[in-house]
Amino acid sequence: MQDLGIDVLFKGTNFLRLLQGLWVSVEISLISVVISILLGLLVGILMTFKNPVLRAVLKVYLEIVRIMPQMVLLFIVYFGTTRVFGWDLSAETSAIFVFCFWGTAEMGDLVRGSIKSISKIQFESSFALGMNKIQTYRYVILPQTIRRLIPLSINLITRMIKTTSLVMMIGIVEVLKVAQQIIEANRKASPNAAFGVFAVVFLLYFLVCWPISRLSVYLEKRWAL
Template identity: 40%
Template sequence: MMSSWQVIVDAMPLLLQGLWITVKIVVISLLIAFAIGLITGLMNTSSNKILKFIATLYIDIIRGTPLLVQVFFIYFALPAFLDIRIPAETAGIIAISANAGAYIAEIFRAGISSIDKGQREAARSLGLSQVQTMRLVILPQAFRRMIPAFVNQCTISIKDTSLLSVIGIKELTQSGEIIISTNYRAFEIWGTVGVLYFIIIYGISRLSRVLERRLSLK
């Protein structure tokens, strides 16, 4: 019988391949989600009732339904309705992006709303336009306050990628399942999978703390 260490060593190439797919999906999804969140967050803080309604509707739908249902809808239901084919990895990226985007939109809304209205009034009195006020005055201050929430959403999205194994994406969790189906060493493999997830999330958490300290000194 193989030792636990040998089982882990033999499994590592496939697990690292799955880890790479996980990281790739998370990075692409969060970049898209950040753009979605920023636009939706600005819409949600707008005085325009139509834009505010659209943003609120999107956020409520995403936050009111499980991510797994969203994954199934994008991968199975939407292609069947539109008579198209969406690759599994693309569907996964769309699902994670749309899901994280709604939560990031709320982070932006809360961050923008936390800035004193006097800041906005002072900027406008200096001749700055509404766009310039938001870009140069409000968002830089709000962003510092939003960093912990952004990091929290990032870690959630990393863990959410494990759900994509249900549509056959060979990310980290699916890779672990494949290995276990051949060697039946669940303890070693799931333990290693957990450690790999922990390393990524812990690294992001440490990086965010460094960023927070540097921004607080400015």
């Protein structure tokens, strides 16, 4: 398979390096997802409050996340804030900060949606059975919300992993960067390496994201109310 440049991957530790690069993306994603889910729960509940100031602030926040490309946010944090505030942020910290900023908004919106989708009658019928507010949330509302939320949060993981491919733009050595390095190093020996290596990177991303999104679809169907 010389001509497709797949052989490059079996030279030395190349394939292992690629996997390590992938792990960098996955690690950043997982850390960001966990933080986003926790903060998102809070933000989502805040979004259902009727306080006008709070609503306006959250609305602006959501809109920023909705229309600003994550790459722009990465640049602002990594190049912009370090310049303005003079602090020293590593690329990894900047990336995690940006993905949490983005993920919290997404998660918050999902939480708000799930709470809103539970009809008022559910509250009323629980009260009619003599439950208090905490019991109503504990036994009736939250179980329904969480069943709806888990598949959506799992889906957020795949979106996070896909988005982390951007971090190479602020100099983090993840799978794409490693791929470029491998191709560059073998330019002479294997001029077609770009095909094999990028095809494998494509496949690696797919192999990581696909099972997770299948799981999300499966749970969504299984837990459909």
